[in-house]
Amino acid sequence: MHWWRAKPIFSAIPFRVRLTLLYSSLFVLALIGISVGMHIAVAQTLHANVQRDLVAATQQIRSILNAVGLQGVRTPSGELQLYLNSDFIQLFTNRNIGAQFFRGDGTLVSSTPNLAPYMLPLPNEALNMNVTDENGLTIIREVNGVQVKSLITRVTLHNGQTIGFIQVSRPLNDVNDTLATLQTILIIGGVMATLVTGMGSMYLSKRALRPIEQITQTAQSIVRAEDLGRRIPEPVQRDEIHQLTVTINELLSRLERLFSTQQRFVADVSHELRTPLTVMQGNLEVLERGASTDPALVKEMVGDMRRETARLIRMVNDLLLLAQSETNVVLRSEPVELDTLLLEVFRELRPLANQVRLRIGAEDQILVYGDRDRIKQALLNLGVNALQYTPPGGLVILSLERYEQFACLSVADTGIGISEAERDLIFERFYRVDRSRSRHSGGTGLGLSIVKWVAEAHGGYVTVASEVGRGSTFAIYLPLPESPATSSTG
Structure with missing residues (x-):
């Protein structure tokens, strides 16, 4: 439907309903903006906390490694075999955060027990990670239907040789559950708030427009009864409704004066016109009865009619001049x-x-x-x-x-x-x-x-x-x- 076709339909809706719809629409828009902003802020806060936990765990692991140390043995082929000391697994047993240590080629060396349900191989992006990247690589993957966020950093020797990777991971199910719960609360709370706002707006608009309805009913009764002497009761509060009432009462007073002046004017004009017309009609009737044979009488009657005609002409000219005065004629x-x-x-x-x-x-x-x-x-x-x-x-x-x-x-x-x-x-x-x-x-x-x-x-x-x-x-x-x-x- 085009907007110019919908506009007459919208204008046919009562003003109270339109006011309620307007208030409710503005409230819904504001509520949506606040809810979206709140959801984004909470999500960013939760993910930032997760990131801080991963960074803190990574630093803790590096501290443990520095304290316990890495032991290595040479294989017959000359490769360095790395493994974590058993004390490391006992010291780092965080329930939500798991840690894995990989060799330089991506082979898993050891991991904490709480990562047993998840298979978290080292991603290919980690192998190509820059050695100077101190922040490491952050990646989110889905394992067994659960999103897991991982922070991967390199472990190097003093000579700069990479001996492996540390991957610290944390499941995001609690974060997603919290965001889902918040979203549900916002939706249900928004719907309830919109309903309450709509009903409250309807009640308040009805109460606010009640004085205007009373003014309208009083004005309509005055018009129907043609009683311009009545006035609309002025409210006690000196607000916009009071100003409207005073303005309408002033308008009624002016209309009453104009109507009375018009009635008096019409009556006066009718009275003034009746006298000369009556005189002229009487003279014509006398002439019809045979007075035309008397020259003196004819002269007298013609003189009377001439004077009355001149008086009518003066009256018409004066009325025309006064009518021009009311049209703001420029002199x-x-x-x-x-x-x-x-x-x-x-x-x-x-x-x-x-x-x-x-x-x-x-x-x-x-x-x-x-x-x-x-x-x-x-x-x-x-x-x-x-x-x-x-x-x-x-x-x-x-x-x-x-x-x-x-x-x-x-x-x-x-x-x-x-x-x-x-x-x-x-x-x-x-x-x-x-x-x-x-x-x-x-x-x-x-x-x-x-x-x-x-x-x-x-x-x-x-x-x-x-x-x-x-x-x-x-x-x-x-x-x-x-x-x-x-x-x-x-």
């Missing part, structure tokens, strides 16, 4: 002379003032960078809003001043004012302090929302100071461009 950045813009807004507001006095207060010459059309629209919205809420004979003042690192465009009026409880709500969409008056004057309830967005989009902010019955002052603060001295210093 233009161009030099804007605010004093010139203030005069333009003053001239455009003058025909709308009627019986309200409109004046210009402080007027500094200030240049900022931004979107001129949006700044003008925001200032116009503040001016229109001030004129709508200022009674006849009242006063509206447009001002431009420098305030620290900001340019301050302010609109002050002597209107009805805003209560403290309503100041945090006036920048919400479709909110009005006096709904009847603003609707009568053609307001859409979106002007201040646009003002706030324009100020924040330029890196500034908007403030309001008001007192009921005495008027309000709205101010737009736009950041000033950095001076050359400031930029060079930075």
Whole structure:
């Protein structure tokens, strides 16, 4: 099976099972590595001990030979006949280690009694062994089903003549039995440890994921019940689960606010659209009943429908602008002379003032960078809003001043004012302090929302100071461009 076919099958396994399999797999890999390393280390240690025993026995034999001595007689042919003194066999009777002495041609001369079960001839490699090789020749052979390790060294006279070979041997059955027992222990212990680890991992993963399951169930119940007011209980421990719970609760709070805002927005839009559409529908019905024969009535109804149509157009444009603000639209950045813009807004507001006095207060010459059309629209919205809420004979003042690192465009009026409880709500969409008056004057309830967005989009902010019955002052603060001295210093 290809890996891309097995991947969907593996992803269908529950996360708890996958976590258990992952933990168990890592444990098995670590256990295999430790077991193999332990087996190799023990095997090397045991064989090193055997080698030390063989070397020690060889040195012991040489000491015995030096103490007892070798006796030799000449055969008629002149060859030297060597044999071991009987005291040597009595002195060297180690049960695990056996010794053999061979002539130079490989003929066995004598051996210890414990080598009786094994036939250990001198290997051919020993005959070709270098005379200067002090470590001798180590060889492992199998005799009668038992592995035997042998160390073979030369025996030479003072003149360098080789008189024979000493072969010290030791069976490896105890070493192999120990390694086999260790291997069995490692396998059985590894299997049992893997089972215990698997069950423990399953239990721990289930316990660790239980809070997440509770969070999931609570979130699902909230979604099914459509009750965004509910919250997931936060655990006492301030760990990752606590952070996840806090994050989900914050997400639910934001969703609740967005959902409530959306519901209120839809309701407000529906309400705002219903009024002009109802007026237009009523006028059309009057026209159908024969009012078209009265020129004065027709003119009045056409004027009403024109005003309602203009109001709908303004509302749609404002909604489009606010929708663009939520998509992080990039505004233009161009030099804007605010004093010139203030005069333009003053001239455009003058025909709308009627019986309200409109004046210009402080007027500094200030240049900022931004979107001129949006700044003008925001200032116009503040001016229109001030004129709508200022009674006849009242006063509206447009001002431009420098305030620290900001340019301050302010609109002050002597209107009805805003209560403290309503100041945090006036920048919400479709909110009005006096709904009847603003609707009568053609307001859409979106002007201040646009003002706030324009100020924040330029890196500034908007403030309001008001007192009921005495008027309000709205101010737009736009950041000033950095001076050359400031930029060079930075």
